[in-house]
Structures are given as structure tokens and as C-alpha cells.
């Protein structure tokens with residue numbers, strides 16, 4: 001069979017080396033015109049497919065029965081009431097809802113505010129068809145304004161209330177938010193605007209709020225709010241709670257059904273100790289007046305520090321032995337081992353200050369600060385333990401801003417709890433430490449329905465520039481991109497502040513109740529502004545857990561453990577080295593303008609800053625996996641408005657691949673079933689080489705045209721592959737000993753890259769499944785990531801593929817050469833078109849292109865496209881789109897393709913149905929680690945249903 005340029009298309013080519021290294025000649029380029037390369041593309045085809053419909057799926061964490069959630073009066077069904085979930089109109093459900101809640105404490109004001117997503121989602125034909133087919137409707141979308149938005153966390157010093165008021169006013173948060181579409185600057189201020197607030201300041205400053213902002217404060221009980229906030233965060237945020245012992249931070253998986261009872265210790269200015277038995281069920285069992293205010297207040301007097309952070313920073317260079325009286329001081333350097341006290345145990349905090357003839361100025365402020373910090377932390381830990389003991393509680397969660405993510409503080413508290421409970425009780429900390437009350441106040445808005453959200457509905461993102469607005473203000477993303485870029489530019493001049501490490505306390509305990517001095521790693525404490533441990537919470541109620549996961553509770557998306565520091569270092573280097581090239585592509589994708597260059601620079605700085613931050617503190621943003629890093633990079637690009645950096649590369653590769661698709665299909669159709677299946681799988685593996693995220697591959701692309709590289713890759717496809725379950729898969733598909741198995745009912749194909757990968761790899765495989773009578777659902781990204789194909793792009797690609805196949809029927813040259821092919825062609829070339837039509841993919845694209853005029857063959861099994869809900873090269877199957885979840889319901893085969901989706905993530909995932917994982921390993925280290933192989937080895941892993 002003749003392929004491109006008369007060469008056998010799939011046949012073994014013994015000139016691999018030549019193709020690989022010598023064929024980048026001008027001639028080769030001109031002949032095929034298909035050189036893989038960077039192209040400038042000034043087209044502004046920005047596909048932003050974010051946001052979308054909300055489907056509450058009916059699962060809820062908790063509903064507090066007494067709270068009216070919706071005003072249902074005069075509700076009526078809109079449209080067809082026969083529909084499964086018809087749209088319900090709620091005329092009396094008002095949207096005049098406040099988007100802000102406050103916790104005004106003795107030291108700090110905490111703000112939680114909401115901003116709406118800009119809804120760019122277009123309900124294109126594909127989406128409509130998918131919705132109809134899978135019975136997804138907007139009807140059960142709860143009409144809550146809170147759905148499809150973001151929660152931001154900000155704090156101010158209470159003494160600077162004016163800054164806080166300015167902030168609220170500048171963002172118009174008391175009026176619904178300046179970035180909300182529903183707010184209109186011309187609209188008159190709502191006379192009756194009310195904002196929920198808790199903490200003493202809600203009483204103390206109510207008049208000031210009325211005066212300055214014209215809003216009334218609706219006061220919520222502080223304890224109610226603390227508990228509601230803690231319960232929500234513990235249930236809804238995956239990596240909220242962690243332990244911190246001897247410098248080691250570990251996230252704790254909270255079992256939602258086994259959360260209560262627990263002890264909540266909130267260390268603010270003062271300390272509240274609360275026994276929590278359930279939602280809204282709690283009792284404040286104790287407290288202490290020796291808390292965060294004590295440390296800051298006493299510390300300020302004794303050291304003359306100007307800020308809390310300065311005081312904390314001092315402690316890192318302190319030595320408490322100069323001030324504290326140790327057991328050894330009393331026992332002449334010996335342990336008091338009979339009662340388990342080492343010589344270094346503090347017998348009396350500040351005890352040495354009595355015997356010395358020294359004055360305050362004779363002590364180092366560093367030592368004073370450390371002594372004080374240790375005294376207060378240890379004391380709180382001990383009191384907490386005693387209360388846990390009183391009620392037989394094993395778990396103690398610590399919140400409040402006294403903790404401030406500071407390693408030594410947490411280690412001291414943990415030590416006290418561990419020591420006194422003899423390891424029976426466990427101290428845990430919360431990432432949103434000081435925001436519990438504010439979150440609780442926000443939840444007290446009856447209409448937000450926040451407490452219906454579950455873990456998989458929330459996505460936390462860490463936008464750059466988030467905490468840097470207006471100097472001292474911490475938390476919110478800079479609204480305006482320009483502002484953000486300027487900030488990034490200024491930051492470069494300022495040096496390394498943002499990347500300054502958070503000191504980690506090294507192992508320093510004696511195990512006997514003593515505590516050594518923390519030897520700080522960084523000389524400075526990371527300024528609070530850059531201690532970005534809390535991101536922006538995106539509320540995406542359409543997300544669902546992939547229903548085919550065998551055991552969602554045990555599921556861990558990441559394959560590689562980045563808690564191994566060597567591993568972390570390696571991947572950081574890979575990502576850093578890839579950055580210049582990525583910036584080039586991104587800038588080119590936006591036309592290479594000055595504005596694009598400026599954004600490109602800012603993106604590079606922002607992403608580098610993230611990397612530096614995570615290198616110092618890998619768990620800063622929650623548990624870190626490779627998938628998170630790769631997603632962070634894509635998010636960061638989007639933040640600087642690079643919506644599709646590889647747009648033109650993808651286009652070029654698609655065109656090149658579509659041009660040779662007919663030849664490939666003809667060859668395939670000429671084969672017997674068994675050879676064809678093997679050739680198809682080979683094809684998928686070979687075409688996975690087109691990966692612009694892999695350094696090695698990108699180097700390769702400079703050595704040949706797309707088709708040359710594809711051929712070379714194919715020719716290297718010798719079995720057995722490094723992981724080779726092909727025979728098992730073949731048996732499932734074709735049977736053995738004459739027994740034909742039933743074809744799969746529906747296959748989900750998680751596709752990866754554009755170009756050859758989708759066109760010459762996955763589409764032919766899809767076509768084979770369709771030919772066998774299996775419905776095929778192509779699962780593709782919702783948003784661009786590297787050169788991955790998106791769900792939005794797929795219908796056009798499928799339409800083009802169907803078109804070129806169809807043209808085959810009229811390819812007289814071919815028919816002349818192989819007369820028998822005529823029959824074959826007319827039987828099979830139509831498969832893609834008919835299936836795509838049945839799947840609703842061709843409505844627009846193919847209207848005028850059907851050559852034989854026959855349309856709408858509904859007897860064909862459908863080929864469909866669903867979006868996966870993500871914009872990353874990897875996929876976390878705990879958070880997928882409702883489309884995908886719906887499509888999965890009747891699927892009995894899952895095919896995951898590519899390194900990101902089948903290796904970095906999901907390599908170990910188990911499914912309720914059969915699964916095939918296909919990828920080429922395009923990274924030497926991963927090949928060694930994962931499959932004890934080498935770069936360009938292939939994985940074909942088949943797993944029966946579990």
C-alpha cells in the first residue's frame with residue numbers, strides 16, 4: 001500500500017537513523033511543508049471555556065435544618081416538566097446578597113469575600129448534545145449566587161481598621177463586589193445592606209461601618225462561627241489539617257463520618273477551648289487569657305519590636321537558655337531522670353532572670369522572644385491536653401493567627417500534647433488557621449448554601465500577587481492584570497523577599513520534655529504578605545468524583561512522591577529549564593506584542609517565585625504532587641492571560657496529521673483484525689511522542705518533520721514493550737479459541753495531545769471500537785494545557801477526519817491501483833462520519849460536506865466528546881466534569897492515554913471497569929523509576945475490572 005510520497009506508510013523503514021538526524025533539510029521541509037516548529041500566531045481565538053452549569057448532585061455534607069436555603073414562594077417549572085431535572089424558576093429568590101463576612105478580633109480583622117466567576121462558557125452544540133444525551137440539565141442547578149465563584153481570604157490589623165474599610169469600599173464588597181456582573185457602579189447604594197460579622201469588633205465598630213460604608217452589621221456569635229468555620233474547612237478542604245512534629249509537616253486525611261467529637265483550640269488574642277460534637281453542637285469548655293495577645297503584647301514591651309512578625313523573627317535567632325531556668329541549672333547539669341526530665345527541660349520560664357543581677361537591656365531580645373514564645377505555646381499545648389483528657393478526646397485542632405504557620409510554635413504545641421498525653425492525643429493545625437470565625441460568619445448567610453459543598457466541589461488556586469495589594473493588605477488577588485504585572489516588576493527590583501524561606505524547625509527535641517533552640521534555616525521570617533498558605537477557593541459545584549473509580553477514598557492521583565526531596569529537586573529543575581521556551585511560545589501565541597512580552601516576563605517571574613516558594617516549603621499549598629506543579633504552571637499562564645500558548649503548534653500538527661490520515665486508514669482497513677489491533681495500539685504509543693512538555697521530545701522535533709518523526713517512532717515500536725499487556729487486551733477484544741467476546745458497550749478514551757497523537761493515534765483506535773459496535777466517548781481537556789487537545793477543538797478535528805476519510809471513496813487513483821479496495825472503502829470510510837453524526841458532532845461542521853448526501857444514520861453507534869473538567873496535562877479523577885461523570889455511567893472500558901494522564905497520574909488507579917493505560921515515557925528518570933526502563937519505552941497496561 002502506498003503511503004505518503006510513495007513510501008510504505010507503516011512499513012519498517014531501515015533508515016530510521018537517517019530520518020532522525022539528517023532530514024531537517026530545506027528540501028524535506030518544502031516537500032511536506034510540515035516542519036514542527038514555533039509559529040507566530042496573531043489570531044486571537046481565545047477559547048475560554050471555564051465555569052459552567054451547576055449540578056448539585058444532591059449530595060450534601062450537612063444541612064442545618066433551621067436555615068431557609070431558598071425562597072421557594074411562587075416557584076414554577078420552566079420549560080418541559082417531563083424533563084428529568086426541569087429548570088425551576090424562583091421569582092422571589094433575590095440576588096441582593098452580601099458577598100462579604102468579617103471577623104473583627106482584638107488583634108486582627110479577618111475578611112472572607114466572594115467574587116463571581118466571569119462565566120465565559122458557551123453552550124455550544126457539542127455541549128447541548130452531550131447534555132441531552134446524558135440527561136444533564138441546568139434544572140437542578142440550585143439558584144445560589146454563591147455557586148460558580150471564588151472565596152478570598154484577607155486580613156488586616158484591627159488597629160488599622162481604616163485600611164480595611166478602604167479595601168471594602170474600593171472593591172465595593174459591601175455592595176456585592178466590583179467584579180460581579182450584577183453590580184453596577186451607577187446603582188444607588190442599598191440603604192438596607194447588611195453584612196455579617198463576628199468577633200468583638202462587630203459590636204465595637206458597628207457604628208463606624210454604618211457611617212463609613214452605610215451598611216449595618218448583622219452580628220453572629222463568635223463561638224458559633226468558629227465551630228461552623230472549622231467544621232466546614234475540615235470537611236470541604238482536602239488538605240486542611242496537618243500535624244507538625246519536629247519540623248515535619250504531614251497532611252491528615254479526615255474521615256468526614258468520623259470527625260466528631262474533637263477539641264478546637266482557637267489561639268487568637270486570647271484562647272478559646274471548645275468541645276465540638278457536631279454541626280452546631282459544641283460547648284466552650286475552657287480557655288486561657290494567656291494567648292497570642294500576651295505573646296505580642298509582652299514581647300513588644302520587652303523587645304521594643306515594631307511588629308508581630310519582627311518579634312517572631314527574633315525568636316528564630318534566640319537561645320532560651322540564657323533566660324529560662326532549666327532542670328540542669330537546678331540539678332547541677334544533670335537530668336532529673338526519675339521523673340523523666342532531661343537537663344535541658346525548662347524548669348521555669350524566665351526563671352533565670354531572678355537570680356541574675358541583670359536588667360532587661362542585658363538580655364538579647366532574640367532570647368526573650370524565644371523564651372516567651374516557647375512559654376506560651378507550651379502552656380497552651382498543656383492546657384489543651386488537659387481539656388482533651390477531661391472529655392476523653394484524642395484529636396485537638398489548633399486555629400487562630402497566633403500560630404501563623406510558624407514551625408517552632410507548632411512543634412512546641414505538638415510536643416506538649418504528645419509529651420503529656422504520652423502520645424495518646426494528637427495536635428493538628430489548620431491551613432486556614434485564623435479564618436475559622438470569618439468563614440463561619442460567611443456561612444451564616446442563609447442563601448449561600450456553602451455548607452452543601454463537598455470536597456470535590458472546591459478547587460484551591462494560588463494566584464500570584466494575591467497577597468500584595470497596597471503594602472500591608474494581605475490576601476486578595478490584584479484585581480487588575482496590569483497592577484499584578486507592575487507588582488511582579490517591582491518585586492524583581494526588591495529582590496528575594498517573596499522567595500525567602502519559611503524557617504523549618506529541625507529536629508530539636510530531647511524526647512524528655514526538653515526543647516532545644518530552633519536553629520533557623522533562613523535569617524528572616526517570610527513576610528506575612530508572602531506567607532501564602534491560603535489560596536483562593538474556587539467553588540465549582542459541577543465537579544464530581546469519577547464514578548468508575550474502584551475506591552475513591554483510597555485514590556491518590558499522583559504516582560511520584562514528591563516528599564522525596566531528590567525527586568522534588570529533579571522536577572523543579574525540569575520545570576525551570578522548560579520555562580524560557582514556554583515563555584517564547586506563550587508570547588508568540590499572543591502575537592509577540594510588547595504587551596505579550598511584558599506579560600510573558602511577569603508569568604516567568606510568577607511561576608519561578610512559586611517554584612522557589614515550594615522548593616523551600618513543599619507543603620505550603622497543601623500536599624504537593626507532580627500533577628499540582630504541572631497544573632500550577634497552566635494556571636499561572638492563564639493568570640497572565642495566555643489562554644493557549646501552543647495554539648499555532650497544535651493547528652499545524654493537526655493539519656499535517658489529517659493530511660496523511662486517509663493513507664493510514666486505508667492501510668489499516670487492509671489488515672486482518674488481529675494485525676490491525678496491534679497496529680492501532682502501536683499507533684497510539686508512537687504518536688504519543690508529540691509532547692511539547694518533554695524536553696527530550698522538543699529537542700527531537702528540530703531533527704525532522706512531523707511525519708518523519710512519527711514514522712521513526714512507529715518503526716521503533718517493537719514488542720514486547722516495557723509494560724506489555726497487549727495479549728491480555730487482545731483477548732478481551734477478540735477472544736481466544738474461536739470464542740468472540742461481546743464488544744464493549746461504551747469506551748471512554750481520555751485523549752492527550754493534538755496532532756498525530758489524536759489524529760493518527762486515538763481517532764483510528766476510536767474508529768476501530770466504533771466499527772465493533774462500541775460507543776466511544778472522547779474525553780478531552782476543558783482548557784488548554786501544553787499541546788493537549790481540548791474538548792472544544794475536537795468536534796472540528798473529528799469533522800475534518802471524517803471528511804478526509806470520505807474523500808477516499810472518490811480517490812480514483814487509489815481505486816485504480818487497488819480495485820478490490822472499493823468495497824472496503826465504501827464499507828468503512830464512513831464509520832467516523834456516521835458515528836460523529838450520531839454523536840451530534842457534525843451538526844455544524846459537516847452540513848455541506850457530505851458527499852453522498854446521506855445524512856443522520858441514527859443506527860450507527862455514536863462517537864461523542866465530553867470535557868474532563870480540567871486544564872492540566874494530568875487528571876485528578878476526584879474532580880471531573882459532570883459531563884464526564886454522566887458519560888461514565890454506562891462505560892465498561894476506560895482508556896487513558898499519555899504520560900500525564902496514564903503515568904504521572906492514575907498509573908496506580910483502579911477502576912470498576914476494564915482499563916487500558918497507554919503512554920510513551922518521554923523522560924529518562926521517570927522511565928527508570930516507574931518501569932525500570934529507558935526514555936521512549938512504552939507502557940501498555942491492561943487491567944480487568946475490579
Ligand SMILES: Nc1ncnc2c1ncn2[C@@H]1O[C@H](COP(=O)(O)OP(=O)(O)O)[C@@H](O)[C@H]1O
Nearest residue numbers: 105106107108268269292293308400401402434
Ligand atoms: N500581623 C499580625 N499582627 C498582629 N498579630 C498577629 C499578626 N500575625 C499573627 N498575629 C498573632 O495573632 C493573634 C491574633 O489572632 P486572631 O486569630 O486574629 O485573633 P483575634 O480574633 O483575637 O484578633 C495576635 O494576638 C498575634 O499573636
Ligand SMILES: CC(C)(COP(=O)(O)O)[C@@H](O)C(=O)NCCC(=O)O
Nearest residue numbers: 691693694695873898899900901923
Ligand atoms: C507534561 C507531560 C506530562 C505531558 O506528557 P503527555 O501527557 O502529553 O504524554 C510531559 O511532557 C512531562 O512530564 N514533561 C516533563 C518532563 C521532561 O521534560 O522530560
Ligand SMILES: [Mn+2]
Nearest residue numbers: 752753788873
Ligand atoms: Mn499532553
